[in-house]
Amino acid sequence: MAQRLVNLDIDLLRAFVMVAETGSFTRAAALLGRTQPAVSLQIRRLEDQLRSPVFDRGGRGFSLTTEGAGLLPQARRLLRLNDEIVATLGEGDLAGEVRFGAPEDIATIHLPGILGSFARSHPRIKLSVTCDYTTNLLDQMSRGLLDLALIKREPVGPELGVRVWSEPLVWVALDASILEQTPLPLIIAPAPDIYRKRALSALEAYGLAFRASFTSPSLSGQMAALRAGLGVGVLPAAMASRDLTVLGSPLPALSDTEIALVSARGMCGPAGLLAQEVLRTLEGGRSPMTSAYKTHHQY
Template sequence: MKPPLDLDQLQTFITIADTGSFTRAAEEVHRTQSAVSMQMRRLEERIGKPLFEKEGRSNRLTEEGERLLSYARRLLYLNRETLAAFDDQRLEGTIRIGTPDDYADRFLPEIMARFSRSNPRVELTVVCEPTPGLVDQIKRGQLDIALVTHNDARGQSEVVRREPLLWVGSVNHATHEQEVLPMAFGRPTCVWRRAACDVLDGMNREYRILFTSFSATVITAAVLSGLAISVLPECALRPGMRVLGEADGFGPLPDCRIGLMRGQTDQPEIVDALARHIAESLDNISVPALDDATGLGFGAQALGRGRRGTATILPGW
């Protein structure tokens, strides 16, 4: 029987993958660079596959390294959860987390389940608001942590997930062929709305904004009924939507970046623990195989260039 994998080696491996550097990883795990290199040689010998390849001055994961990364994160998480279950000094208190309601619907079930299993004595207070309101609450000290749509102009947030931002219409309607495109967007502060308008203006494509709402239900209804075109991240695709690309006359959009913001708190241990659970939860969400008949296969297969996501709806603010 083969011996089990070394958790210390896996932790170092994850740190290298996250930082892109053996040197920075050595600083993070408090080891010398030679010790880190030795750990990775032993891990590669144990796996029987090369895990890294050079890319300029950085180290990028091989295909086998990418496969191992997902398993390594899960193993480290399970180790922490196991230790927490037998820890008489477990974290306790109340933490305030903010998120747009669409992110809450999509991501919170996984996050809350993971966090509560490891920290049953911590009470979560959840506030749902669009990103600009959450940023203001973070700055006023009214929230401990917030999951937001990342925007460089709104303040510093740690990007914990990237996904393609896609043009979407109804698979049952040819709305995208109209001479003047009808559009459905979030409010004027929505970064996805501004990105879409910039692309359309740059293409000299005529359009009019027919629906404006912070409601996920309104945006979804407008798209699925064939009344409008909108933009959504890959994880937000749902049956009945059609992804529109360059062949349909639509230019590429920037990636959607989901960020994590931290406020001033007197409970940094709880905030750190929740932040770690959020990052791990979002990293473990995967895209299911989608049926081309729904109009979704194109988005999942041809545009799958970010972290993974499942079909649901998220109008991003």
């Protein structure tokens, strides 16, 4: 008997990938510009095509089935190939501009891969990138100056954008001898930086004396001060390079910060395409981590 030939629907695969990456039918619907019931129906149609469930809907939530987990990386490849082919053919609806914002540290770690992949898939879409503090990015978005942004936020749920990943934060310095200084010299950004807020709140809660030894809004400026041994700073763990030491006790542990993707007017059109690329590139919420750093604990 000849094997049944199935032509997979790209729209159904796109809905499947978006639900898997956001972990929510509701958030996926917002990204796709559809209603939640419409996305649920797309998933049902895909499962009918495949004759296999892709999500386990048992209990309160849902998870990928074995078949769904196997489909996800293949679906991502098909979507990327589809988008590259359409871009090569020069479809008019893939032209336009996206004004994208992100804090400097996020831009330094993640944007090169995201923007490079997006530019190859959509060469007719112009990208304008702004690096600034989250508060300023949200202000620019409210004034219509940005279409899409990656922001740092407290874990507040889905009200402010789509959660992308949690960013572990660590104390860093040139070496552990800095802990002998009292008050502790801090290398921080000016308000309203969220890492500054985390550092000051943690030290105040633990009753540790500190002083601002170096303040700069620039990530490169803060990194230079850290490498010069001017004080202790807070960085995402992914940025703790080999020439810096990650500090433990007696410094208090820092809670993670969340990274979310927010949009000014819904994630459709060129901005929606970039939003999908962001989620695909970051693999559904896993921030790359580095293990190439020294760790010091003083008891």
